[in-house]
Amino acid sequence: MKAGSPIADSLRASLAELQQHAARARPDYATRQRWLAGLQCIVTEHQAEWIAALNADFGCRSAVETRLAELFPALEGISLARRKLKDWMRPRRRGVSPWFWPARAEVQPQPLGVAGIIVPWNYPVFLALGPLTSALAAGNRAMLKMSELSPHSGELLARLCERYLGRDVVRVVNGGLDVAAAFGNLPFDHLLFTGSTRVGRMVMQAAAANLTPVTLELGGKCPLLIAPGVDVARAARSVVAGKLLNAGQTCVAPDYVLLHAADRDAFVAAVRRAARHAYPRLADNPDYTAIINRQHLERLLAWRDDARLRGARVEALCDEDDTSLLAACKLPLTLIEQAPADAAVMREEIFGPLLPIISYQQLDEALAHIQRHPRPLALYLFDNDRSRIAHVLDATLAGGVCINDTLLHVVQDQLPFGGVGGSGMGHYHGYEGFVTFSKLLPVFRQSRLAGTALTRPPYGKVVQGLLR
């Protein structure tokens, strides 16, 4: 998108207006509390509209999942920010080198100006309001770009932000890939992108031209490692819950399972039971979310069929006929074993309910598998042996770790959230989110009692001696 096109011009004009508001006065504590209260109203006063918008975006989006995985965590994040804001905003004392006593030093967090936030379609409320909470708490204005695949949520957010926050604080932009590309070219003071690793690369390149710092919340394959001899039935229930929330369309969903060969049969039997218990029906079950569109459904079917054609054992955990499932754009949990390493399901982020299972003989083989692949956004480990857990954490590097469950580390607002390597860079949520959208201003205050002679010319023998 060239600068000078009508889309680019209108986005630049919006940014310039927000920059003018930001330059006029830094928002104080009361203003930020008012903004955060506005965010709370956007969620609490409009729950039914959110549920309807997400249902329209997905074709079928479980209302419980919308409450559980979008509205509830968004509200939790806003409440924490409101409770902690005073503490986050206060200047923090730092030590001063004894050479400069009795001077003082402190760090003052300051707003950066206007933040850009790019949002994917899979959790459009949580992944818009989460970063927005951090940006507003830190005293910034913000522009958000919503995904073209979740237009109903995007329209609702635009309307509610205008009503509760006003156009001098937040602007929400909707539109296709041309709008997205133009948005990524804007000279924001900080840009937080959530989406695929492929697009994240393009976003970072565009941001580099403006020297805009980026936080990249990307994707990848999240391994789930079951140590030998643990309770596989318990692990299976967590795997099913974590994999089938939003039908697997979750950045931190367990992508594949690594387990000891001796536990394989018991685990597969437990997954069958757990999946049937959680979702007795799929096609007409309002609690089982649909795949976002035909294109993604066909991608998943192609990857499944490719694995089967190349010798993998494929088992769909469902008795319903394909026609009614496909008409509803739904896919059952499908176990895939012995797929070749270069099959798409083994290489690419799955982002759907296909679950490769890899059996190992020695735990170190499983660790070597994780180490050979890009650093994941989340690592799941089922184990109760402290020293083995320490060994696994020592041998791997992931965006976050959740032990003996799935997904729940993401909704702990006091923990930072963010990937590493291919799964992203930087953090948000809680205090780290506030810091991400702040300039940490170092301030040195000289004391009236300071003796300055030592560090100023003409340099005497004492300082020369000290520096030797």
Ligand code: NAD
């Ligand atoms: P995507 O990368 O296709 O799109 C994400 C957003 O980027 C959309 O709003 C899109 O319009 C926009 N976009 C597209 N091209 C752009 C460009 N050239 N410049 C700027 N913006 C552009 O991702 P998606 O399909 O919406 O979401 C799925 C991916 O997101 C998965 O890989 C998933 O793992 C990842 N994800 C990561 C997290 C996380 O927190 N790390 C959370 C959710 C999803």
